[in-house]
Amino acid sequence: MPSLSDRLTPEQRxxxxxxxxxxxxxxxxxxxxxxxxxxxxxxxxxDGHLAxxxxxxxxxxxxxxxxxxxxxxxxxxxGTAYATGEPVLALGExxxxxxxxxxxxxxxxxxxxxxxxxxxxxxxxxxxxPLFVLSVDGIRESRSPEELARALERxxxxxxxxxxxxxxx
Numbered sequence: 001m002p003s004l005s006d007r008l009t010p011e012q013r014x015x016x017x018x019x020x021x022x023x024x025x026x027x028x029x030x031x032x033x034x035x036x037x038x039x040x041x042x043x044x045x046x047d048g049h050l051a052x053x054x055x056x057x058x059x060x061x062x063x064x065x066x067x068x069x070x071x072x073x074x075x076x077x078x079g080t081a082y083a084t085g086e087p088v089l090a091l092g093e094x095x096x097x098x099x100x101x102x103x104x105x106x107x108x109x110x111x112x113x114x115x116x117x118x119x120x121x122x123x124x125x126x127x128x129x130p131l132f133v134l135s136v137d138g139i140r141e142s143r144s145p146e147e148l149a150r151a152l153e154r155x156x157x158x159x160x161x162x163x164x165x166x167x168x169x
Contacts, residue, residue: 004044004053004131004132004166005044005053005055005056007166008166012165012166012167013055013056015165016042016056016162016165016166017055017056017057017058019158019161019162019165020040020041020042020056020057020058020134020158020162021040021058021059022158022161023040023058023134023136023154023155023158023162024038024039024040024058024059024136025038026154026158027040027117027136027138027151027154027155030147030150030151030154031138031143031147031148031151033138033141033143035059036059037138037139037140037141038059038136038137038138039057039058039059039060039136039137039138039139040057040058040059040060040134040135040136040137041053041056041057041058041060041134041135042056042057042132042133042134042135042162043071043078043082043132043133043135044131044132044133045073045082045129045132046070048072048073049070049071049072049073050070050071050072050073050078050079050082050133051069051070052066052067052068052069052070053132054067054068063110065107065108066108066109066110068108069101069105069108069109070105071101071105073129075101076090076096076099076101076116077089077090077096077099077116077117077118077135078116078118078133078135079101080099080118081118081119081120081130081133081135082120082129082130082133084120085120085122085130086120087117087118087119087120087152087155088116088117088118089115089116089117089145089148089149089152090115090116090117090118091114091115091142091145091148092113092114092115092142093114093142099116110137110139112139112140113137113138113139114137114138114139114140114141114142114143115137115138115142115143115148116135116136116137117135117136117137117148117151117152117155118133118134118135119133119134119135119152119155119156119158119159120132120133121133121134121159121160121162121163131163131166134155134158134159134162136151136155
């Protein structure tokens with residue numbers, strides 16, 4: 001079966017990028033941050049691992065190595081969200097609390113990354129793996145777990161919008 005990103009038309013890709021930009025700006029507003037400090041992206045399952053979809057991002061320019069990031073299910077914030085089917089809030093100042101990526105990928109994330117919000121986007125069946133993971137993160141400025149939890153709640157809307165725009169259920 002082709003990957004989600006392979007099935008998208010150019011129009012769907014553009015609409016999803018616009019939704020990612022909306023999610024990024026929404027989270028920035030909730031957290032009282034400049035939108036320039038917040039980024040958004042999608043990870044999907046490819047060959048047993050999760051890969052960042054390089055052309056479905058918002059504000060991820062400047063560090064091309066980040067666009068090649070892959071994680072294993074259960075690894076990092078994205079992989080944990082994917083494996084558990086539950087949203088994940090990861091804090092950099094807490095040493096990532098067990099949400100570290102593999103050693104071969106450790107130099108790829110932005111060195112000023114402070115927090116990550118990862119929302120798995122499920123299929124209609126609760127027994128299947130998520131279709132993809134919507135991830136929004138912040139650089140340079142930290143926020144409290146309580147503030148980030150409020151922002152994470154907003155990602156439910158954006159993940160469902162992106163799911164609808166992808167025409168996948």
